[in-house]
Amino acid sequence: MKKLAWLHVHLGDRMLDEINLDVIDQVRAAKLKEGTKATTNRYLALVRAILIRARDEWEWIERAPKIRLFKESNSRERSLTAEQAKRLLAELPEHQREIVQFALATGLRQGNVLKLEWSQVNLEQRHAWIRGWESKNRHPIAVPLNDAALSVLRRQVGKHPERVFTYRGKPLKAANTMSWQHARKRAGIEDFRWHDLRHTWATWQRQAGTPTHELQKLGGWRTGAMVERYAHLAPEHLALAASRIDPLLSGYTLATVGQEC
Secondary structure (H helix, E strand, C coil): CHHHHHHHHHHCCCCHHHCCHHHHHHHHHHHHCCCCHHHHHHHHHHHHHHHHHHHHCCCCCCCCCCCCCCCCCCCCCCCCCHHHHHHHHHHCCHHHHHHHHHHHHHCCCHHHHHCCEHHHEECCCCEEEECHHHCCCCCCEEEECCHHHHHHHHHHCCCCCCECCEECCEECCCCCCHHHHHHHHHCCCCCCCCCHHHHHHHHHHHHCCCCHHHHHHHHCCCCCCCCHHHHHHCCHHHHHHHHHHHHHHHHHHHHHHHHHC
16 A cells, blocks of 8 residues: 555556656656665556556556566575664564564564464474465474573463464454554664564574574575575684694695795
């Protein structure tokens, strides 16, 4: 609705067949003044989708302009420091604070957190799971529950018979709400999406020394390629590997020094 409201200001007085490339360029320039290329792409993609549907399904127009989007990098990682996370949590209302804490503790995606059911949780065994049809890669995800995650879950007990996270007795349906956005701004955190909580969790795991293969299983990634982008955050194990040939090189170094003398 937010995107449609913004587009209405710029396109609301035009007929669909009046939206040509010149008009699209005006929309692109206007949005770029307010946001990034990635954000502009979201608005342009919406216009493109509407025009294509108006042409192919509704038959309201005969042709649609070919709208090109900016190229985007697929390697965006934005994570919080521990101090930033504390500031954000302090600004959030209680129900939002609980789901954010749980996301930071488990690395689960927004949809998996919001739709988590008690039937997927075993507090005694400190274990939860995401069913295969609910995961992004269609494979079940085992979720070992650390102390932080368990604390959050125990505070939810008795609030709802089926769903874990609720607000005023009803299951939560959204996380990226106005209260989230306002809390983020009050905490002084910019360019941060709800999904970046998952990047934060993965970053903290790597900085704590979690190996790549373990992080892959914890995060439910199907291949190691997505996890490798966090490899540079924990170089300690590589430093250990590099030092294994020191005994071989030390003799060479001493011999070289002797020759120079």
